[in-house]
Amino acid sequence: MYDVTVVGARCAGAPLGMLLARQGFSVLLVDRSTFPSDIMSTHYLHPWGLAYLRRWGVLDQVLASGCPPIRNTAVDFGFTRMTVPVVPGGEVSEALCPRRTVLDHILAQAAVAAGAELREGFSVQGLIVEDGAVTGIRGRDRSGGVVEERSRIVIGADGRRSFVARTVKPDVYDVRPSFTSGYYSYYRDLPLGDTAEIYVREGQVALLFPTNDGLTCAGLEFRHDGFEEFRKDIEGNFLLAMDSISPELGQRVRAAQRVERFDGEAEIENVFRKPFGPGWALVGDAGYLKDPITGTGMSDAWRDVDFLATALTEGLGGKRDLMEALAWYEEQRNAAAKPLYEHTVTLASLPAPQLAAQAMMAARQAS
Numbered sequence: 359m360y361d362v363t364v365v366g367a368r369c370a371g372a373p374l375g376m377l378l379a380r381q382g383f384s385v386l387l388v389d390r391s392t393f394p395s396d397i398m399s400t401h402y403l404h405p406w407g408l409a410y411l412r413r414w415g416v417l418d419q420v421l422a423s424g425c426p427p428i429r430n431t432a433v434d435f436g437f438t439r440m441t442v443p444v445v446p447g448g449e450v451s452e453a454l455c456p457r458r459t460v461l462d463h464i465l466a467q468a469a470v471a472a473g474a475e476l477r478e479g480f481s482v483q484g485l486i487v488e489d490g491a492v493t494g495i496r497g498r499d500r501s502g503g504v505v506e507e508r509s510r511i512v513i514g515a516d517g518r519r520s521f522v523a524r525t526v527k528p529d530v531y532d533v534r535p536s537f538t539s540g541y542y543s544y545y546r547d548l549p550l551g552d553t554a555e556i557y558v559r560e561g562q563v564a565l566l567f568p569t570n571d572g573l574t575c576a577g578l579e580f581r582h583d584g585f586e587e588f589r590k591d592i593e594g595n596f597l598l599a600m601d602s603i604s605p606e607l608g609q610r611v612r613a614a615q616r617v618e619r620f621d622g623e624a625e626i627e628n629v630f631r632k633p634f635g636p637g638w639a640l641v642g643d644a645g646y647l648k649d650p651i652t653g654t655g656m657s658d659a660w661r662d663v664d665f666l667a668t669a670l671t672e673g674l675g676g677k678r679d680l681m682e683a684l685a686w687y688e689e690q691r692n693a694a695a696k697p698l699y700e701h702t703v704t705l706a707s708l709p710a711p712q713l714a715a716q717a718m719m720a721a722r723q724a725s
């Protein structure tokens with residue numbers, strides 16, 4: 359019997375497990391992945407998100423991975439191009455774009471160092487429900503054996519296709535249409551220095567982010583009605599899109615060496631899920647999912663992890679009624695997330711550059 363079981367041990371799950379273990383709770387952290395491993399993401403981290411890692415004492419390890427600091431963003435709207443400094447957040451003044459192979463491993467190890475028990479290669483396939491409340495998980499471990507574990511609460515930190523959410527079927531709200539598809543890959547010899555580049559055109563956004571090992575993450579978002587056609591020739595269409603956005607951008611990407619396969623997604627929902635109920639709670643993409651165009655999925659996850667860790671510490675520690683504490687978590691999450699959510703959805707509609715410029719300015723102020 360654990361205090362807390364956390365399903366999913368990446369950006370949301372691992373820090374939550376770490377914070378609760380530091381408070382003295384017994385934490386079981388399970389993930390069907392093994393670490394280090396990759397997951398789909400262009401992994402840009404805003405300073406205000408990194409400020410959580412700094413506060414939790416794990417930022418130095420991310421910096422030590424050799425991930426280059428990003429101090430500026432060059433935004434090309436076609437009609438104009440501007441370079442602006444990244445907005446500092448907390449006591450962090452630079453953005454970062456660490457590979458998920460690096461970041462998620464650091465976070466999982468930090469949870470273990472704090473005392474959480476991590477079981478990798480463990481796939482959760484059922485929730486144990488007794489008297490209307492979730493009381494545990496059922497899954498298969500690495501050897502294929504069926505295992506049941508019980509805890510006072512089960513947390514779904516299991517990403518945008520959350521098994522926990524699909525099982526508990528929470529109410530959803532503020533649902534917005536899904537607009538975009540995207541593909542990205544990694545290039546050598548596409549130097550950026552300390553500046554991320556974003557190209558905004560009607561119906562398309564291209565991005566270049568500097569990441570670990572001297573590589574550049576190059577990505578494209580486009581309207582998802584073009585996805586089936588695009589995927590017939592991913593590289594050819596990716597390069598044609600770069601050419602059409604800016605001939606100079608196309609030349610630079612063509613001259614660089616692609617070193618990994620393309621990864622991509624047909625569409626991503628924009629939705630809030632009620633993040634708690636009897637014996638369960640949701641955090642990260644499992645609880646609140648949105649288009650990646652503002653690069654805020656992980657920064658948002660850390661803010662919400664911080665709220666949820668406070669709620670669970672008080673609720674499980676007997677300082678406050680658990681359901682009341684979780685209702686507070688939902689209120690805090692929504693109040694913090696909603697302004698940026700609306701700007702994200704506006705940007706995800708890939709409007710004309712003039713409108714996108716206004717939404718980007720508003721998103722910059724809201725973050």
Ligand SMILES: Cc1cc2nc3c(=O)[nH]c(=O)nc-3n(C[C@H](O)[C@H](O)[C@H](O)COP(=O)(O)OP(=O)(O)OC[C@H]3O[C@@H](n4cnc5c(N)ncnc54)[C@H](O)[C@@H]3O)c2cc1C
Pocket residue numbers: 365366367368369370371388389390391397398399400401402403480481482483515516517518520521540622623626641642643644650652653654655656657659
């Ligand atoms: C194309 C794309 C680009 C993005 N770009 C950015 C960006 O630039 N910046 C940014 O901040 N965010 C970005 N995001 C969003 C970001 O990747 C997510 O917000 C973030 O990964 C959410 O973290 P999480 O821990 O909630 O879920 P995830 O990172 O998805 O982790 C969930 C974990 O749960 C595990 N799991 C799932 N089901 C089970 C199960 N049944 N049993 C056991 N384990 C399970 C999975 O193996 C996984 O390890 C992007 C997303 C996409 C799709």
